[in-house]
Amino acid sequence: MQKKSKPQRNSIQESERPIGVFDSGIGGLTVFKSLRALMPEEDMIYFGDTAHLPYGSKSKASIVQFSVEIARFLCQQGIKALVVACNTSSAVALSEIKKAVSVPVEGVIVPGARACARMASRRIGVIGTERTVRSGAYAKEIKKILPEVRVLQAACPLFVPLVEEGWWNYKVTEDVARIYLKPFQKARVDSLVLGCTHYPVIRSVISRVMGKKVSLIDSGEETAREFQKILESLNLRKKKGRGWSRFYASDDPDRFLRLSRRFLGSKITVKQVLKKNFE
Numbered sequence: 001m002q003k004k005s006k007p008q009r010n011s012i013q014e015s016e017r018p019i020g021v022f023d024s025g026i027g028g029l030t031v032f033k034s035l036r037a038l039m040p041e042e043d044m045i046y047f048g049d050t051a052h053l054p055y056g057s058k059s060k061a062s063i064v065q066f067s068v069e070i071a072r073f074l075c076q077q078g079i080k081a082l083v084v085a086c087n088t089s090s091a092v093a094l095s096e097i098k099k100a101v102s103v104p105v106e107g108v109i110v111p112g113a114r115a116c117a118r119m120a121s122r123r124i125g126v127i128g129t130e131r132t133v134r135s136g137a138y139a140k141e142i143k144k145i146l147p148e149v150r151v152l153q154a155a156c157p158l159f160v161p162l163v164e165e166g167w168w169n170y171k172v173t174e175d176v177a178r179i180y181l182k183p184f185q186k187a188r189v190d191s192l193v194l195g196c197t198h199y200p201v202i203r204s205v206i207s208r209v210m211g212k213k214v215s216l217i218d219s220g221e222e223t224a225r226e227f228q229k230i231l232e233s234l235n236l237r238k239k240k241g242r243g244w245s246r247f248y249a250s251d252d253p254d255r256f257l258r259l260s261r262r263f264l265g266s267k268i269t270v271k272q273v274l275k276k277n278f279e
Contacts, residue, residue, distance in 0.1 A: 015236050018043035018246070019227075020074035020082040020103075022067075024055040025164050026259050027198030028085030031108065032245075033264065034224035035083065039231075042243045045077055047273070048260075051251035054160045055088040056129020056196070063131065067093040068100045073273065075101050077246075080236050083227055084108065085220065087196045088129050091137035104230055111226040112193055112219025113141035116149075119215055121190035123150045127180065128195030130155040138195050152187050156180045156199075163198040166259055173202055177209045184210065191215040201263065248273045 021032050025048050032046050052058065052066050067089040071082055081104040084090050084097060090107030098105045116124055124146075126138045133155040142151055159180075162173050184192060192214055194200050200218045207216055231237045245268065249256040253270040260268055 014080050015238055016043075017078050017080035018045050018244075019231075020045050020047070020071075020077070020079035021085050022047040022049065022070045022074065022082075022089075023086040023197055024049050024088070025053045025160070025198070026256060026263060027160065027163060027196060027201065029260060029263050030197050030200040030218065031083060031085035031220035031223055034218075034221045035227065036243070036245075038224045038228055039237070040243060041238050041241050043238070043245070044243060045074060045079060045246045045248070047074060047248045048250070048256050050164075050249045050256055053164060054129065054157070055086060056131045056155070056157055056160060058088075058131065060092045060131070063089060064093040064096045067097050071097045071101050071105070075103060079103060081227070081231060081234075082106070083223065085197050085223070087112075087132045087219065091128075091132045091135040104234060104236075106223060106227045106230060108197065108219040108223045109137045110141055111222035112195065112217060113138060113145060114226070115217045115219065115222040116142050116191060116193065117145045119191045119217070121146075121149060121215070123152065123187060123189045123191075125184040125187070125189035125192040126151060126153040126195050127156045127159075127184075127192065127199065128153070129160065130157055132195055138193060142193075150187075152184060152189060154180065154183060156196075159202065160196065160198045163201045164259070166262065168202050169205060174205050174209065177202070177205050181206070181209050184214075189214060191217055193217045193219065195219065247271070250274070 084107045094107045139151045247270045253272040257270045
């Protein structure tokens with residue numbers, strides 16, 4: 001096993017390094033966008049593992065393997081800290097990622113659960129991928145903070161491919177949402193956790209189905225705030241300047257580019273990274 005080197009937390013040079021962010025596809029761009037809005041001076045490298053999308057239907061062993069490989073690749077690019085902008089990876093692979101790299105690592109599950117604590121909710125719904133829901137990670141973290149609250153969970157596996165297809169406001173997407181979200185309507189949930197970073201892309205559809213009285217909790221926004229605090233506590237915040245962004249995809253960079261530009265509203269370039277480049 002390769003020995004990990006301990007990073008120098010107070011190094012000025014280290015604070016100038018980029019932040020690494022990764023997800024199975026474009027969904028993590030919701031976290032990326034929140035980070036950029038909160039810390040415009042920071043440089044960031046984003047990796048979308050489009051070759052293995054979706055993660056939610058994969059085995060735990062596969063998710064751990066993919067996640068650790070990407071984390072190591074981003075560390076090779078000189079990042080100072082890593083955001084695992086994927087609920088599935090955060091739910092089942094976060095501990096292995098932390099063991100594999102020597103930079104600070106933040107997932108999206110715990111920040112999302114903390115966001116629930118600010119809501120006056122008695123019934124909380126959680127939607128996510130099959131693997132995230134099966135792990136029970138959100139329910140566990142929410143119960144730690146709000147032991148008396150009722151938590152209802154359900155997997156919404158078709159949401160990810162619909163987002164990746166670019167069908168963000170199509171009737172078929174709303175039809176699927178109505179089927180998936182019917183149990184939450186019947187249970188009269190107060191809040192609904194968007195437990196996959198792809199889901200905020202279709203937030204308007206989900207909100208339309210659930211109604212205005214149900215609060216939608218985006219774990220990405222809370223993760224960005226938590227991550228900012230981590231960087232500040234470790235003296236890793238970049239002091240000034242306008243941050244640059246670099247994007248990688250493990251497959252079909254043209255598709256990733258088209259959807260990313262549409263979501264971010266700005267021109268970007270994407271480089272494809274093959275598995276052999278991880279090694």
